[in-house]
Amino acid sequence: MIKSEPDRKRSKDLGIDLKTIKLFEKIAKAVAPPPIMTVSQWADAERRLSAESSAEAGRWNTDRAPYQREILDAVNNPECEEVVIMSSAQVGKTELILNTIGYYIDYDPAPILVVNPTIEMAQTFSKDRLAPMIRDTPALRGKVRDAKSKNSGNTILHKQFPGGHITMAGANSPASLASRPIRIALMDEIDRYPASAGTEGNPIKLAEKRTTTFWNRKKIKVSTPTIKGQSQIEAEFLTGSQEEWCVPCPCCGKYQPYEWGRIHFSDVTMECKFCGEHISEVDWKQQKGKYIAKFPDRKRKRSFHLNELASPWKHWEEIIREFREAQKELKENGDINKMKTWINTTLGETWEERGKSADDDSIIGRRERYEADIPDGAVVLTAGVDVQDDRFEIEITGWGRGYESWGIKYDKIFGDLEKEETWDLLENYLDKEFYFASGSSLLIACTCIDTGGHFTTQCYKWLKKMERKSKRIYGVKGMGGPGIPLIHKLSTNNQLKVKVFILGVDSGKEILMTRLNTVDEGPGYCHFPINADRGYNETYIKGLNSEQRVVHIKDGRPVIKWVKKAGGIRNEPLDLRNYSTAAVEILRPDWEVLESKVKAGINYMKRQPAKKTGKRKTGALNRGVQL
Template sequence: MKEIRKTWIPLPKIPLIDWLPDNIKLPSEDSDNAGYYRVEYVPYFWGVMHALDSSVSWMVVMQKAAQIGWTVLLAADICKCAVTDPARILMLFPKDEKGRLFMDEKLVLIIEGSPAVSRVIDVTTSRKGGSRVTRKKFPGGEVRTVGSNSISNVKSTTARRGYVEEPDDTNKDVGDQGDAIRHLRERLKRMRNKKLIIGGTPAVADLSQIEHYTRLGTMRVLPVTCHECGDAHVLDWENVSWLQKEGGTPHPVFGLHQPETAVYTCPHCGSAWDDYRRQANILQTCKTARESGDGFAGWVKTQCSEGFEPNDMEPIETFHELSELYVCIPGTGLAEVVRDYLEAEHEAESGDESARIVFQNNKLGRPYQYAANQLLDHEKLCEAAEDYPELSCPAGGLLVTVGIDVQHDRLAILIRVFGRNEESWQLYWGEIDGDTADKRDDCWGALDKLVFQSFKHERFGEIRAAAVSIDASDGSTSNAVYHWVRTRDKKYRGVLVMAIKGDSHDFGSKEIFTQPRPVDYKNPKRRTKADRHGVRIYIVGTHKAKDLIAKRLLGTSAYMHSCKQVRQDYWAQVTAEVKAPSKKHRGKLVWQPRPGKRNEGLDTEVYALHAAHAMNMHKKTEAKWSAIEARLGQRTLFSEPEINHSSEQPKPAVKKARRPAQPVGSLLDS
């Protein structure tokens, strides 16, 4: 009866830092420090453990170096949850195989070696018990690992606790339905006392998922107090130094450098810390802070949300750039880190940057910034915007084009006018809300009124669009887009209206504009959906277009003017992508959206540029620009009536004859 009564009495809430040493035993197969978990080996995790225990913070994020004991901590936290606060747990890994390895090489070994846990979690794979290789059951819950490579995985059942391992390697567009991490967040959304734990090493600056999630919260850092001067600072690689030999035969990789002499130097007083002193200072800093009542054990906020005090726990607690300089596990030291650094620099000198990237990511816990990738600053671009009226064409503008990006619930539109030497001026940026899959939705009529209107011109009275490129790549909206293109192409004969798609295999080889492929009328099986709708598809060379736009925004190519009057999110959206190596495409430099950033502004710029190239803007001679000016001047003298946007409007008394439709080739030559 006593044993039964124990199961009825709720267990006391024991902090993770106190629970681990008595209940978690590390196996010899996976650790040089086998035996019960020793928290003094990982003082830099004490503050993280405090956040994991908290009922206030629903998200905990750690941006870290590799091989610092993070995965073991996650496994131990799962064990505590199963024993003291059971719930369904989902763990998201880049691939299914990574989840299986975690189960086999980490979690199961720890469970089997820890009596307090093995009594609770079933590590068998028997179907009768409900456990599998990727699923372990326990009373009141289960832990399940899923890969980010399948939409069915990340759209699985709800859970109260979620873990994400190596978020930078997870799928950012799983099944063409969006980011895998966001799908996992949806699984937790309706649960009370939910907890999402994200941890990993960053990859490329401004593309890193872990960097993005770290910025959402408190961005805590861990300043370490010097034993000599008593001042504290965040450990930095710049403070590591070592000796060089004065002569002798240089090492083929290390040269005259002596990694074994590496020490850490206090930037305040200059005292040298060997590995023992460095680790002792870290441990003492965390211990002193915790004894003084600081649950975060020395981790301090660098970013405080409105309404919170510096010492408060916040809903999103994030820990920033925990480098290998903080590692206190026996057997680790600065000499090995210095060797890795020297090896990386040696390879970088011969043109191979990969080892330098690994060092920055895995040793320092920092995203790698490619020197060749000059980032665009949206705030500077906004400051440089010019104060001219929206939808009003400056004197130098002669050729108006429109780029339209189609989302499920809105149309994003950019109108730009080009002139001599490929100089251009932005006339409009904005969005029209609506059900874009419905060809009868009001958004399409509103688009007509915006795109096909007459724009005021500083010199010539008015000017109209010459070409329009609209995105037709989404299968759910393509029917409505094809209908709009086909009917508007017939209605507005003077305007080239094009349905466009990007080339998924384009890495800079595809031209911005190419003629669409001819329709194969002899073979009906080869006719596409667009062919059946009577629409030709233009393929856009998106990478060359984005390269060119980036140069122009940076001021290294033909100048792109922007209008200060347009919607203010334009500049953030036009700079929302970064060109960097892609893991998906074997390291090729690819334009990629930054996590959490909308990029319709850049997409519409690409489409407007495509429309301009369709009109041979980049090939026009001075004689052709002068001819356009002459036509616009005539239009000023003999202005045409406004385009009739609605069938309900009365027809003009005198109907002006339309010129016959021109083939695409003749339009491009004009």
């Protein structure tokens, strides 16, 4: 704008009228590109939350729920065409849709389509959520006139604004999904969409088709999931980048997602999956999180998963209480609906019809205090070892007559598995003696170690070394599928010709679930210690019981599969007990002989190892072991 006298004189000399200059200034301002701004930046600068739809009315603040920022700004990424959000309730997913709408109305005008499951829900969304946002956000108020205003040209389901328009549609109405081309397609609660919009076909595909003519189109799909195998949002999530919100452990600094399987009810903490520390909700939520993608190269379709454990509006104590209520309903009345709703709306995960499994609470509740390393009744020790990227996980199990079992120790050895000294630590650990209250002791009779993972070569080299030392330590490799026995076959088909047992892992899981459901002490019963130093905490028990048998129908026939339960529960304890069980099956002990030796205080493992003959040994301990 010309204000100074020299500028006025210069304009007069050029023969340009002052009003003309002002006009050109307005035109330049109107056609100039707006400053670069993301959806989250727009929301922080302009958005106002309405009192009737938010418990925290007033200025929007993305930092209130920082996991929302990356999702909002994915909309602005030119490499990203689709944004998928599979989430629980109470994480602000509807606000993500509203912020995107506000951004495109005010900052980057475009034709917008918002699809709700039904026309009635579309009307409710327009009246109860969209209209209050427009009314209370000054940047929008002057651009979208009220539907009741005279000559506004707007209705509840269709609103115009400078440079664009917004249409609210129902997935059950083919007419509302037809005609207008749109650039921004926002699809809410897609798991509640009908399979077909009338006779026109899948409403998601119909909405997507409307965006075809726009090179810079955006498709945003949001929903709480429902039934596994039928959930549309899960199918969309799995074909995207699969990003989880992760936070660093306040103790060890390693990033990890919020997982129900690591929540401890007793002290309302979440256990770090790396260092094992129990950390409070407040301490976890004070950490600066980030999304970690399973498939970071899938940039065109970014998919995000969120659960209520990350929400600033829902506390863990309340989540635990709701879980217990759902669990009580399931136990007392056999009603799965409350638990199904809890899985969908709290964990943001699909519900899957499952077979019977053991109950976590009953196993946790029956733990007992051990007065010595080995309780009376156990006469032989075996070990299972799982090889992880930065550690060994180990379980030592005691066994008695009828395969009654005692969890002796669940432990971890951390280290660099590329280095030989880390494997030496494992060997030393497996050489330890464990004592009865009487003072007599046992060594571990047989160990099974998983040869899969990233350190197969190192594992084979170590196993070869153990063979030379005549130690009963065997590699194992799992094979899924029904009808395969736990000890399927012995193979030496590997680069170092070491002995590797092929395990029928599904059979092992069947055996374990049967034993976990045994309620009377004696054959098959599983004992677990409550002693804090043994490692058998809630996380272990949940991990032991982390999978369930599910019957699927495939090609008209029932097919049994073992699947992980919801909640991100890690299944290492289950694998370890399978390996430890395989070890005792390999030994096939003579219980009567071993009971007499233990009663006499004889540590039968301290005898000299037998020479290799290539034949089966027939000693009490060694029957079934090929040396």
